[in-house]
Amino acid sequence: MxxxxxxxxxxxxxxxxxxxxxxxxxxxxxxxxxxxxxxxxFPDWVSQIIADNVAGFNRYPPNDGTPELQQAIADWVKRRFDVALDPATQVMALNGTREGLYNAAMALCPETKNGEPPLILLPNPFYQVYMVASISVGAEPYFCAATAETGFLPDYASLPEEVLKRVAIAYICSPSNPQGAVANKAYLTKLIALAEQYDFKIFADECYSEIYRGSAPDGTLAVATEMGADPERVLIFHSLSKRSNLPGLRSGFVAGGPECLKRIKQLRAYAGAPLPLPLQRAAEKVWADEAxxxxxxxxxxxxxxxxxxxxxxxxxxxxxxxxxxxxxxxxxxxxxxxxxxxxxxxxxxxxxxxxxxxxxxxxxxxxxxxxxxxxxxxxxxxxxxxxxxxxx
CATH class of the missing domain: 3.90.1150.10 (Aspartate Aminotransferase, domain 1)
Structure with a gap:
């Protein structure tokens, strides 16, 4: 059955x-x-790094990412968003962002919220994994239209209070797929304040953040840090797939509060699929290069x-x-x-x-x-x- x-x-x-x-x-x-x-x-030197480290396929890779990869990711977050992260406790390498966007819900969604079944907010249109993650953890996916009238971003703040009291997690995709809209600082500030008020977590899918026209998009974690929000309030998800034209490398990461990362890492130890070591070595260098x-x-x-x-x-x-x-x-x-x-x-x-x-x-x-x-x-x-x- x-x-x-x-x-x-x-x-x-x-x-x-x-x-x-x-x-x-x-x-x-x-x-x-x-x-x-x-x-x-993609950068032509990636192939050589993998070749130089091919013996690593003979070893089980570290679940959370090599210390060098975690450091490279933390360094990139600092350069890009001016947010300082402890690479050992606030960063985990992912086998692509889809894994993280799913497993973060598995690790962090409570069984109830204020005595009722939890809701998980999704933009509509949406990346399919958001919905399946919600259903998998026994939460109710709550779809919020992201249309031209709302700037192609979900207006979570307009939801009724009885809905917001049940929210455990809100997914936000910025830049958005499929519309290409960007959540600016004012939007993110309002969303984070809402999450603080109603005590839910924000899962910020930012995997398109490096493909933009004009100014670089604001980062959700950066805005939350500037606001002094709860350090466990926001998780960000990024990958090399779009940024570096390496969808097959399957190198992504999740970053956020140490308690959230501890729980996600615990789940990864049982059910995760870490990135093979030669690919982690390549990712270390790719995150460090901006040219x-x-x-x-x-x-x-x-x-x-x-x-x-x-x-x-x-x-x-x-x-x-x-x-x-x-x-x-x-x-x-x-x-x-x-x-x-x-x-x-x-x-x-x-x-x-x-x-x-x-x-x-x-x-x-x-x-x-x-x-x-x-x-x-x-x-x-x-x-x-x-x-x-x-x-x-």
Whole structure:
């Protein structure tokens, strides 16, 4: 028997997309713009570091990360956010951020909140692991629309008090996937104050924080530190997947208060999958280097400028501030994705597949998500194809 709480999970986005499209022939050469898998070049010296440390595959890796990797992460957090962390007690290496975003809920969500079943707040649209983590710990996922009217960020402060009293954890994604919105300091200050008032934790998914246009996004932990909030109030999650074009390296981290990290590390000792030692050695050096990150940002900025020229006059088009997706308005995302596929071969993701029906509405239904991960010339040609097919 399977647990009843998992019986009504919606299909994951990409199997659902295959069901929509794959019984139809593409209308041209296939162009994949669905998955946020970076295609820019990662630093060429990464391969050599792995080769130099290949003997490490003969050893069990340290669960929490090598001391050198923990220090490299703490050093990066200090440079990037001006927050000082104890690498031994406030940092843990992750096998990609998805692991951490799930297991942090497993380790930290209480069984009750103020005598009632706990709620976990999620933006809607959302990264699927937030919902599954909530269900796995016996909490109720509470979806809060992140729409154009709310700046594509969830307005948790507007929730009723009876809801907020039950909240144990709030997930926030900034820069947001899929919309590319950034939570500024004022937003984060308000959210942290709300968490302090109602005693819940904030899980800040910041894995797109290094792909931005203009000013660097504010960090949730930095704002909490400046406010003097409870040190256990905020956990941040980052990875090298987007920052450094290394999704296959599976190097991420969680950082926050020492008591929270102690509990997450305890769970990792039983159920975690630490990063292999040669990959940890590579990650130590990648977190320490910023030159390749600046070049990565430049390449994405060029593609966003192209997107702005192509879609600027489309009603409802919002130029993303960060990340590497377009969140394009359409009449219906599934209809648009199927039309694109059948007529052009361009493959995009319906926005409803990243969202949850709530109160009779799905905030992603009238959008498609388009990943700008391919080389500039390929992206430009594909965006022109999308424009011609869906908007002209």
């Amino acid at each position: 399977f647990p009843e709480r998992f019986s009504n999970l919606p299909a994951y986005a990409f199997p659902r997309l295959r069901s929509l499209l794959d019984s139809h022939e593409p209308g041209g050469d296939v162009v994949h713009m669905t998955i946020g898998e970076p295609k820019h070049t 390749h990150v600046k070049e990565n940002r430049r390449l994405y900025a060029e593609k966003f400028e192209i997107a702005d020229k192509i879609f600027a006059d489309i009603p409802g088009y919002t130029s993303p501030v960060a990340g590497f997706f377009l969140w394009l308005p359409v009449d219906d995302g599934e209809t648009a994705a199927l039309k694109l596929w059948k007529e052009t071969g361009v493959r995009v993701l319906p926005g409803a597949y990243l969202s949850k029906d709530s109160n009779g509405d799905n905030p992603g239904k009238a959008y498609i998500r388009v990943a700008l991960v391919a080389p500039k010339n390929n992206v430009e040609a594909a965006l022109k194809t999308i424009r011609a097919c869906l908007y002209e």
